[in-house]
Amino acid sequence: MDKTSKIFELHQVSRIYQMGEVEVRALEDVELDIYQGEFTVILGPSGSGKSTLLNLLGGLDRPTRGRIQFQGQEITACSDDELTTFRRDNIGFVFQFFNLVPTLTARENVELATAIAGKPGDARHYLKLVGLVHRSDSFPSQLSGGEQQRVAIARALVKEPQIILCDEPTGALDYETGVMVLRVLYDINRQMGHNVMVITHNAAIAAMADRVIYLHSGRIDRIEDNPHPVTPEEVSW
Ligand SMILES: Nc1ncnc2c1ncn2[C@@H]1O[C@H](COP(=O)(O)OP(=O)(O)OP(=O)(O)O)[C@@H](O)[C@H]1O
Numbered sequence: 001m002d003k004t005s006k007i008f009e010l011h012q013v014s015r016i017y018q019m020g021e022v023e024v025r026a027l028e029d030v031e032l033d034i035y036q037g038e039f040t041v042i043l044g045p046s047g048s049g050k051s052t053l054l055n056l057l058g059g060l061d062r063p064t065r066g067r068i069q070f071q072g073q074e075i076t077a078c079s080d081d082e083l084t085t086f087r088r089d090n091i092g093f094v095f096q097f098f099n100l101v102p103t104l105t106a107r108e109n110v111e112l113a114t115a116i117a118g119k120p121g122d123a124r125h126y127l128k129l130v131g132l133v134h135r136s137d138s139f140p141s142q143l144s145g146g147e148q149q150r151v152a153i154a155r156a157l158v159k160e161p162q163i164i165l166c167d168e169p170t171g172a173l174d175y176e177t178g179v180m181v182l183r184v185l186y187d188i189n190r191q192m193g194h195n196v197m198v199i200t201h202n203a204a205i206a207a208m209a210d211r212v213i214y215l216h217s218g219r220i221d222r223i224e225d226n227p228h229p230v231t232p233e234e235v236s237w
């Protein structure tokens, strides 16, 4: 992690939902820097704003107030088309329930991402990286949960985005499968230098992170530096 180089800068970021008469303050006045190449874990109770924050960083949503800069460019000032381009070129998403297309094989699911990105990536290479090249022709229904999640990671990676955003990537997996998925994310971060940001309800995973962001009621409660991150295999829960 290079603390001199910021990849995201958030200034006074709020996301407020108007529900009839009621205002839901999903995020409020968030000041946050994310550094180039860090492994970041986001922890916090249900409803504390974790997914809201990740969706703002990934350009899936816009703040109600405040500014978000990515590599010095203000994405909050982007048009919808520019935001789509930002997302396509820089962000890979991994969700809890994989979101694979059931009628496409593993390889086709990964290739679909490259087709959308308009940037021909090597689907085979990334399926190999997640240990699934031998299952390239399997459909999602023929794969275990952990295998499906690894296909989803290959799909997020094939565009070679600088940022991988994961919303509870191990939430639907058992312990051993979870460790396998974390190992893939860990290698991407440590070997390839991609930023990895992981939302989890599992506090044990925080031991892997360079920094841990604790959210509470839409605000940053605290941020902890972790000088000695552990490997996924050393995490136990
Ligand atoms: N589209 C929406 N409309 C209205 N309120 C919303 C919407 N999305 C989120 N919220 C509210 O914003 C708050 C933060 O939601 P968010 O999904 O970010 O929480 P979270 O920390 O990811 O929770 P969980 O751990 O349960 O996934 C919650 O109170 C939620 O009800």
Ligand SMILES: [Mg+2]
Binding pocket: 050, 051, 052, 167
């Ligand atoms: Mg959430």
